[in-house]
Amino acid sequence: MSTSVSETEKPTRFRLPSFGTQVLVGLVLGVVLGLVARNMGADGVDATTGEVDPNWLTETLSTIGGTFVTLLRAVVPPLVFLAIVASIANLRDVTGAARLAWKTLAWFAITALIAVGIGIALGLVVRPGDHTSVASDAASVPSSTGSWLDFLSGLVPANVLGLAGSAGDDGSVSMSFNVLQILVVAIAIGIATLKVGEAADAFLTFVRSALAVVQKVLWWIILLAPVATVGLLGNAVASYGWDALGSLGTFTLAIYAGLLIVLLGVYPSLLLLNGLSVKQFFTGAWPAMTLAFVSRSSVGTMPLTQSVTERNLGVPRAYASFAVPLGATTKMDGCASIYPAISAIFVAQFFGIDLSLTDYVLIAFVSVIGSAATAGVTGATVMLTLTLSTLGLPLEGVGLLLAIDPILDMGRTAVNVTGQALVPTLVAKREGIIDQEAYDAPRGRTAWREDTDLEARPVTATTAA
Template identity: 55%
Template sequence: MGNLRKVTNAARLAVSTLLWFALTAFIAVVIGLLIALIMQPGVHADASSLQGQAPEHEGSWIGFLTGLIPVNFLGLEVSTAPGDTGALVSEVDFNVLQLIIVSGAIGIAAVKVGKAAEPFLQFVEAALAVVQKVVWWIVRIAPIGTLGLIGNAVNSYGWSTMGSLLWFVVAVYVGLAIVFFVVYPTLAKLNGLSARQYFSGVWPAAQMGFVSRSSIGTMPVTQKVATDNFGVPQGYAAFAVPFGATTKMDGCAAIYPAIAAVFVAQFFGIAIEPIVDMGRTALNVSGQALIPAIVAKRHGILDQPRYDAKRIDGYVPVAVEAAGGTELTASDEDGSVGAGAEGGTAEGRAAAD
């Protein structure tokens, strides 16, 4: 949120981003429900192998809304209960939505404070850069862990149980494919962006999201795609991409829950997360890179020459001449972006200052 201080019309950009996040999420949910109703994955599952059980409790809208209110400054919750041996065991948990609300409030306050908050914001940015570097190291070996999780799922439930859920997995991937290959390019075209350039530009992030199964872990690559390949100003991308990594998840929080809601009406308790996580995370990061490009385009701060530039090995070359002769510098592998990537157009440079 604090990065919005680097762009003009920050409030309009933030509101537009939220609206586009909500719009694409709504479309994804509708598609997920339609796919589930048409394919009926629960009907094709083998009841004898699933041995489902009803959930212990059901959620409600009131519970969801009250859950948004942070219980403390950090949104942490501590629960204590007797363990297997009779001794008391304490667990620390946190609500991601509460954490987002707290972070948003702090970011808005920092922007309102102005220069007095600069040291705090610089510290946060430095800490984020360090964390992103560590996360990048972890992401590089994530495919090994993914393979292990899939193997563990098969070993725990057996091929017969996993096979009975095949239709559910197929339904999820059909929904993901419709959003990725139809909805996203259509939105790009409607906003004057090349669908072909979108696919070639977003591929590094989609690929990393598929193998890492983590939107947060893929965030450095997603931000690199948004700035280097799509020409989104760095100041705006530094807000939109991290915010999207925690709130805009068309795969995890739209397609998958919609189809799962229909499926679990009959069966419960089978964990196939590693398999579907790969596809839905790839969709998550693809949308997280697209929306900043659309919003930047609509607000006149997108570097169109960079968006239209040819990609080599997944990214725009290190130096590309933008409108007005400004040289754009590609970012490092950890997502940090050179000063030239603020935007090639006059509006983009003004917004990034």
């Protein structure tokens, strides 16, 4: 007896969910484990330092998240340097490169002005300083402050790598990097490479090869993002919880309302005005947005922001490798526009100080120009102290807001990174250099289209629309 088989059944293979789904699962799992860790309480108090010892679950979550951020930060210096040098060298293939740069800066300023305007309006309407139960004895001057001198001195590279070392009390040495200084060094070397001409061809070959290697390492690191999300968000929930929100509830709502208006109102409007699909933009930028939310680091997210901007949103690499690193240090609609505007108004209202029209103009000025002062220093606290000192408001007001800063920083950073991907996309569209096919393509199972073409294609900018 013979048996004929008309159709061969293929064995079913297990497939992991898409990258975005994995990150969402990590977000949910992180919140659950964070709440469990918080309910477990602390293991005790260190008799020597008096600090609370976290339980084993909180420590595990902190280690997982911290390791991922450390890996990302390790890739940032070589990535920024190599990408900027290579992108400037590629400018020989870009028609209207100077116009692209100026239009990028102009859109940075336009979106920052819109964001700070929304922040000021919310501060005046909601009046968070009049609706708070925070005690005045919580006011204190922060340990680190921002100033215009910090910004100017930060432009001068301490060394060719933009690195700095500091010794701890226990004899350990820690290294840090100043992204703004790395940008300055990379721009100088990139321009020199253009001026040298053919003699720099061997150097450019090395830079492009090194950039390809760094990008491959970056890909391996970002594949860990779903697991890292569990640790980053879980540690945030376990360490800070939501207890501090009660006394500053109105202020918190005002901040997140401003962030949502910019994210879901201003950005989609700009996309529609330029003939771009809102859905395609947000699905393309989503991996960077979620990583920014949990990591609370624009610079740490910058490699992923650049990747999705190029591969998902269709921005040419020669332009994206210039605009995204620049945006990661100077384009902060959350930290440098909405937050300092509402916070300054909160501090003024709390201490009973009336702000004049000139003060509101100064808030806008600091938001547009001063955000670069935070590069290499860190965070919204420095930007807030810069704003308060410019207005002559009490710096002690910063201490009132520090308790909930980690909770606010999640939303601020997500908006920062979204804006850093938005501006290059808008400029590329208006200049006629966007890869519309890539922008409109269905999103795959990974964070971006997995192409291996590491060469920047020629870019010809047309007259702006």
